[in-house]
Amino acid sequence: MGRGAPPGLTVPRTTRWSRALGALAVAAALLTACSSPTPPAPRPTPAATVPAADPAAQSVVDTLVQAGRTGDRAAFDAATSTVDPTFADRARLLYGNLVGLPWAVLDVRLRADREPVRGRLRELLGPDAWQQPATVRWRLVGETATAEHTVWLTFDLDGDRPQLAGTTPPEDPDDPDGAVRPQPVWWTGPVSAASRDGVTVLAGPGQSADAWLDRAVAAAAVVRERVRAGDAARWGGGLVVEVPASRTAFEAELGADPGSYTGIAAVTLGEGSGAGSALRVVVNPDVTRVLAPLGVAVVLTHETVHVATRSPDSPAPTWLVEGLADEVALAANPAAADGVAEPLLARVRADGAPEALPGDEAFLAGADDLAVSYAAAWTACRYVAETWSEEDLQRLYTAVDGGQRLDAALQATLGTDEARFTAGWRAALARQARS
Ligand SMILES: [Zn+2]
Structure with missing residues (x-):
């Protein structure tokens, strides 16, 4: 979803199922990741001007x-x-x-x-x-x-x-x-619909459209209240959340190979060709079985930030896109934040702070240490929010989303540059790792 990413790239949020859901921290079970899977094969633009074939x-x-x-x-x-x-x-x-x-x-x-x-x-x-x-x-x-x-x-x-x-x-x-x-959710199985406040849920058999609607409306309200960055300033609050009946149906809708999305909690999916296509949140129905309600709220809020900011279309580096989404979701659900940075902090204690912010490739599906990459993204955005403000984080995102280079945007919005910013983030990580 970062610079140079193919249009229509999907934006999944992943969880690491194998980590136990501890009593202390729902977040410990969340790999706060939104890795980019193999994008769907490019589809030819239909020739709308060609007369009906038959x-x-x-x-x-x-x-x-x-x-x-x-x-x-x-x-x-x-x-x-x-x-x-x-x-x-x-x-x-x-x-x-x-x-x-x-x-x-x-x-x-x-x-x-x-x-x-x-x-x-x-x-x-x-x-x-x-x-x-x-x-x-x-x-x-x-x-x-x-x-x-x-x-x-x-x-x-x-x-x-x-x-x-x-x-x-x-x-x-x-x-x-x-x-x-990829197939429309209503093409592959029966769905029920529920709508309120501009939010629509399409739910497969065994999923309660009303229960998912409550969760989605809550996530949309958080994002409406907290996010003005980039395209979110123009977001009308419209959100479509699709909850297929099973993980198999979830993978079918994404056009993914069976079993390849076992660890993905939800995906923000561009359904259409290229920039401007409809963005829907597609949920792995296993998520309510694996995550506590707080974790589900974090997942939906994170994805809704992607929808509101149209992040698949953004030129912003992936660490800023993912870090903003997590910062918004975790600031709204602070009890879920415990443990999110731990995979990175353990690395810092062992090897020192990372030399640089993670590149876009560190967020690809199947990349090693996704939990570390996402923790790096979140802590960098947390560093902006704590050292400057939440508002400044959104101004930084807006500047980069609008096409400014990162270094110029850091200078324009935070009065720093990339080298000093990275050094400050690394120092903050070192302090957190010791505490
Ligand atoms: Zn994400």
């Missing part, structure tokens, strides 16, 4: 979307095929989600690359059936940016009339990344 099939898609949004079950059923018995549940799921979500925008546009179905589907649906990718653009009430996904639709013919017959990607896609492409 007017008859596009008309079916439009009918289905309209029927879902207006709750017209008969019209929806009339446009879906019943030939594949395994599609009945999917169709029901899709209809339920279309009816239940607070849409501001929902547009499904077929793309041109139509291809015949293969294997089991061909036997079932016949040689005239085909599959086709579609671009889904969607935005929920309260959001200001539109998400964009690619999905695959299968059609068969009832006479000469196309019907929707499936929603799974081709069994042998030309695009090898197709199987792990």
Whole structure:
């Protein structure tokens, strides 16, 4: 998410599950990290100006979307095929989600690359059936940016009339990344929605949308009150939090390999192409099992800082982005701060303070010592807040976010330079390590 990062880079917050949840410090179980995973494969910008690839099939898609949004079950059923018995549940799921979500925008546009179905589907649906990718653009009430996904639709013919017959990607896609492409949460499973104060939660089965809404509204209120830095000055308070049913569904939504996000508590995900895409917080549902409520509050507040500041689009160095998010979350939940710096302080006691602030690469998923990197980020921002003020920390972020180089921004906002700043932070670490 730092300088030079690909657009749409995701911003996960990770936890180290293996650390015990001590009675003293919830934070001890939190690896206060938000490492950057492998970004999703770049998606081609859909050719919005190209005429519908297939007017008859596009008309079916439009009918289905309209029927879902207006709750017209008969019209929806009339446009879906019943030939594949395994599609009945999917169709029901899709209809339920279309009816239940607070849409501001929902547009499904077929793309041109139509291809015949293969294997089991061909036997079932016949040689005239085909599959086709579609671009889904969607935005929920309260959001200001539109998400964009690619999905695959299968059609068969009832006479000469196309019907929707499936929603799974081709069994042998030309695009090898197709199987792990990020999917909308409402595409992969049933979701329930709850909204209040510009905050919307989409929750999978077994997750309480109302309980998550309370947590998300509280996090948004903290960020509205405390954060003015960068784009947050223009943030209207809109927040979408998605809580898939399971870790597997969480990984599917991210387009991540199964098992690769076991340790990730939540992700701030850019859903769309490049800067300006919709940013949603996607939560690993295991988080409430592993973390106490205070830890969950820290996770959601941290991610909401990323949403409010649109940090995936920011040129600020990652230590400042992550340090600000943790400083806000931990200042609002001070009981969670105990132990957060300990992985770094143990290192300082053993080897002395680090020579320099961590580079962006120290925050990549899979990097060694993520806990140390995140502790370094937080303590550097804590150093600004304690030596200058919280307000000055936000002014520093705003300057760097606006394109100033770090050294110039430090001089303009704090009256110091990078060398003196780093020396001061190292001295503060040495003092903390001795105390
Ligand atoms: Zn983060």
